Amino acid sequence: xxxxxxxxxxxxxxxxxxxxxxxxxxxxxxxxxxxxxxxxxxxxxxxxxxxxxxxxxxxxxxxxxxxxxxxxxxxxxxxxxxxxxxxxxxxxxxxxxxxxxxxxxxxxxxxxxxxxxxxxxxxxxxxxxxxxxxxxxxxxxxxxxxxxxxxxxxxxxxxxxxxxxxxxxxxxxxxxxxxxxxxxxxxxxxxxxxxxxxxxxxxxxxxxxxxxxxxxxxxxxxxxxxxxxxxxxxxxxxxxxxxxxxxxxxxxxxxxxxxxxxxxxxxxxxxxxxxxxxxxxxxxxxxxxxxxxxxxxxxxxxxxxxxxxxxxxxxxxxxxxxxxxxxxxxxxxxxxxxxxxxxxxxxxxxxxxxxxxxxxxxxxxxxxxxxxxxxxxxxxxxxxxxxxxxxxxxxxxxxxxxxxxxxxxxxxxxxxxxxxxxxxxxxxxxxxxxxxxxxxxxxxxxxxxxxxxxxxxxxxx
Amino acid sequence: xxxxxxxxxxxxxxxxxxxxxxxxxxxxxxxxxxxxxxxxxxxxxxxxxxxxxxxxxxxxxxxxxxxxxxxxxxxxxxxxxxxxxxxxxxxxxxxxxxxxxxxxxxxxxxxxxxxxxxxxxxxxxxxxxxxxxxxxxxxxxxxxxxxxxxxxxxxxxxxxxxxxxxxxxxxxxxxxxxxxxxxxxxxxxxxxxxxxxxxxxxxxxxxxxxxxxxxxxxxxxxxxxxxxxxxxxxxxxxxxxxxxxxxxxxxxxxxxxxxxxxxxxxxxxxxxxxxxxxxxxxxxxxxxxxxxxxxxxxxxxxxxxxxxxxxxxxxxxxxxxxxxxxxxxxxxxxxxxxxxxxxxxxxxxxxxxxxxxxxxxxxxxxxxxxxxxxxxxxxxxxxxxxxxxxxxxxxxxxxxxxxxxxxxxxxxxxxxxxxxxxxxxxxxxxxxxxxxxxxxxxxxxxxxxxxxx
Numbered sequence: 001x002x003x004x005x006x007x008x009x010x011x012x013x014x015x016x017x018x019x020x021x022x023x024x025x026x027x028x029x030x031x032x033x034x035x036x037x038x039x040x041x042x043x044x045x046x047x048x049x050x051x052x053x054x055x056x057x058x059x060x061x062x063x064x065x066x067x068x069x070x071x072x073x074x075x076x077x078x079x080x081x082x083x084x085x086x087x088x089x090x091x092x093x094x095x096x097x098x099x100x101x102x103x104x105x106x107x108x109x110x111x112x113x114x115x116x117x118x119x120x121x122x123x124x125x126x127x128x129x130x131x132x133x134x135x136x137x138x139x140x141x142x143x144x145x146x147x148x149x150x151x152x153x154x155x156x157x158x159x160x161x162x163x164x165x166x167x168x169x170x171x172x173x174x175x176x177x178x179x180x181x182x183x184x185x186x187x188x189x190x191x192x193x194x195x196x197x198x199x200x201x202x203x204x205x206x207x208x209x210x211x212x213x214x215x216x217x218x219x220x221x222x223x224x225x226x227x228x229x230x231x232x233x234x235x236x237x238x239x240x241x242x243x244x245x246x247x248x249x250x251x252x253x254x255x256x257x258x259x260x261x262x263x264x265x266x267x268x269x270x271x272x273x274x275x276x277x278x279x280x281x282x283x284x285x286x287x288x289x290x291x292x293x294x295x296x297x298x299x300x301x302x303x304x305x306x307x308x309x310x311x312x313x314x315x316x317x318x319x320x321x322x323x324x325x326x327x328x329x330x331x332x333x334x335x336x337x338x339x340x341x342x343x344x345x346x347x348x349x350x351x352x353x354x355x356x357x358x359x360x361x362x363x364x365x366x367x368x369x370x371x372x373x374x375x376x377x378x379x380x381x382x383x384x385x386x387x388x389x390x391x392x393x394x395x396x397x398x399x400x401x402x403x404x405x406x407x408x409x410x411x412x413x414x415x416x417x418x419x420x421x422x423x424x425x426x427x428x429x430x431x432x433x434x435x436x437x438x439x440x441x442x443x444x445x446x447x448x449x450x451x452x453x454x455x456x457x458x459x460x461x
Numbered sequence: 462x463x464x465x466x467x468x469x470x471x472x473x474x475x476x477x478x479x480x481x482x483x484x485x486x487x488x489x490x491x492x493x494x495x496x497x498x499x500x501x502x503x504x505x506x507x508x509x510x511x512x513x514x515x516x517x518x519x520x521x522x523x524x525x526x527x528x529x530x531x532x533x534x535x536x537x538x539x540x541x542x543x544x545x546x547x548x549x550x551x552x553x554x555x556x557x558x559x560x561x562x563x564x565x566x567x568x569x570x571x572x573x574x575x576x577x578x579x580x581x582x583x584x585x586x587x588x589x590x591x592x593x594x595x596x597x598x599x600x601x602x603x604x605x606x607x608x609x610x611x612x613x614x615x616x617x618x619x620x621x622x623x624x625x626x627x628x629x630x631x632x633x634x635x636x637x638x639x640x641x642x643x644x645x646x647x648x649x650x651x652x653x654x655x656x657x658x659x660x661x662x663x664x665x666x667x668x669x670x671x672x673x674x675x676x677x678x679x680x681x682x683x684x685x686x687x688x689x690x691x692x693x694x695x696x697x698x699x700x701x702x703x704x705x706x707x708x709x710x711x712x713x714x715x716x717x718x719x720x721x722x723x724x725x726x727x728x729x730x731x732x733x734x735x736x737x738x739x740x741x742x743x744x745x746x747x748x749x750x751x752x753x754x755x756x757x758x759x760x761x762x763x764x765x766x767x768x769x770x771x772x773x774x775x776x777x778x779x780x781x782x783x784x785x786x787x788x789x790x791x792x793x794x795x796x797x798x799x800x801x802x803x804x805x806x807x808x809x810x811x812x813x814x815x816x817x818x819x820x821x822x823x824x825x826x827x828x829x830x831x832x833x834x835x836x837x838x839x840x841x842x843x844x845x846x847x848x849x850x851x852x853x854x855x856x857x858x859x860x861x862x863x864x865x866x867x868x869x870x871x872x873x874x875x876x877x878x879x880x881x882x883x884x885x886x887x888x889x890x891x892x893x894x895x896x897x898x899x900x901x902x903x904x905x906x907x908x909x910x911x912x913x914x
Binding site: 059060062063064103106111112114115130131132161162164167170174278279280281317325332333396402403 | 501521562567571575592622623627633636736770778783786805807841843844853855
């Protein structure tokens, strides 16, 4: 997909905005200028008779709507031996239907200057278009049509497999850091399918065929396994009436089993993954742990983990950054990251890269000692408050981006969350105590059950 | 520029045209595409001290976003001190006025604002977004950052070390090396051939005094372009403009930069054992002020513009499955222009892919598009403008700064519609011939096979 949220560099605000469940809506923003501003219209949601959930997020500032359909299926739902089929099918959904030959849908979007794409993760697969509001109903008709009526030829499947193989080379083989991440995940998850790369293993992608794609499609692509999100210059009543003419006519699919994936056994080992690569000059160390996600956590542990991630390594004000990069001057980069938006137990990670004469051991020890300080003394009220303020602020900034809002709702609702969870997220963040943050650090950041990944230059160890 | 990178797991992946930014880096380009329906109402605001800004007033979300640019950028780096402007962009939030680095960042965080600075070859730009309720505190900090950055030795050394670490980290990265080599091939001794980051050696010579002097020269009111979007009215904005920019010198003092024609008609081959071969082609471009610009722009859109329907996308990806992303774009710097094509493919398919690209380019040069294709291209670039350029406060602010920097006029968004609609098929064919008949510069980076290809 287009926006590169998966990789490097663009961490700051996006990541903050996507941090936990993220965020918010109308209400909590509280208007600083209530006198001249209208209150943002509230988010509305409803469910069609065929099981399709619908969420409408009005934003009338520009004549643009973002139309997204999210399927509650991702790479972690694949059967063993068919890795990559969720993502491959995502590509194949652009190959036309009984009604609409290949290229017609994309041609329609291009003809009005719209933007379209799709993306796959371990828990969801989503398709979207951004178009002027008067094209919304047509987009809904096309998207509803390809929910059940896909037509695939062997030729189309063969060609597209080549594209996906090229994509894997671009995203993974071409990037040592992506190769390492893939191996760290494969080691971190000993039994859960989060250990499998979303794009699939190359040797299995090469064997995926038309029937594999259709089996997956027939099983998972149905209104009762999907969520429609419409954000932008439209209101709920309009979406409701368009939906009645489009999605509502798609028959409900067979009932799906609950999404119960294999779970992790008790992890009792510290594991290490090392990748030497000729393209690397400056090494990197990262360490990851399996931790609860928003969906699996109890007692606001996920909110506490989000705050722990922010305080420990969420940006230039974080402990790891201040200590390693600023005070000691041993790291070029350093931080932490919690992946809270996931259906099953997910991960918490820290990373650093040395600078100057410092070694990989120096920065690794530096991070360990920052974690040890939190385990011993917890976090201060002051830094907790600052971290909470940043999250609450991100909720308001997030409202500036309708596509971003749609993604927040889509990713939350396909990973076990609800609209209410999103609306109450700021309040729950506010209520987390310093004691809770210390407690989740103690409970989860245990080195003896972590995976450490080293990205190193060729030939050295 | 960015220091706090991390490695996230590839949690999502998908279909798309991985955009080829390779050589282009800093696309101040914005190519435009307008919307008949563009709903922004732009006000020109002039402060008491004469600072100009374009304002889109909107209270839907209680935030204020400002973006500004000073002409200049890395082309102003003195010889031997390459990387100075980029280093400077890392230092505006590292101490200003009476506040040292830590105190400044703490104050910024407490003010609920996010500030960032960036630089391209031709500009140094900044942006800030803030909650409307803490606006005054946020603009206070921006005023300090713009007028009185401290450039204290400790943060200068730290940010420099981070940049050097990045340069070293890239030193064996074939993609970066290819980019450097291709820029050198295209631009020779011109400043556009230099890396924005500079080198470890050139950065070592930069002193706090150099940074102060460079800021002083570049930050003039005659050289400043400002756009503001959000919850602020013109009167308040005037006051903030005067506070932040009103005391800057009246005229900037920029070193002249020569125009340059990229060196085309050459081939750069780089032999690296990578799993994917990178291909780049450079043809002549066309400047935005050229009356034929939109003919060239529409032609490029049909050839390889960023949709799933361009000729290159169709022939190379959809029909043959050779690549994941492929696109073409017209790059416009202040002193150079080029039409670039970029993609990546399996090493054993590189020659085939290159041949197909060149066939498509030749076909466009010789035959041009059809009337139907041109109609579709116009519809696209007209409709896409709002979606691509006006879909959030930050994208609106970026667009409005670009329009000002390129001197296109406050009515540009409306005027663009008729500029595009009036382009004829003959004009597009002429533009295709003009740009695509040339022998391109080609860069091929990947494992070189025995037959030389």
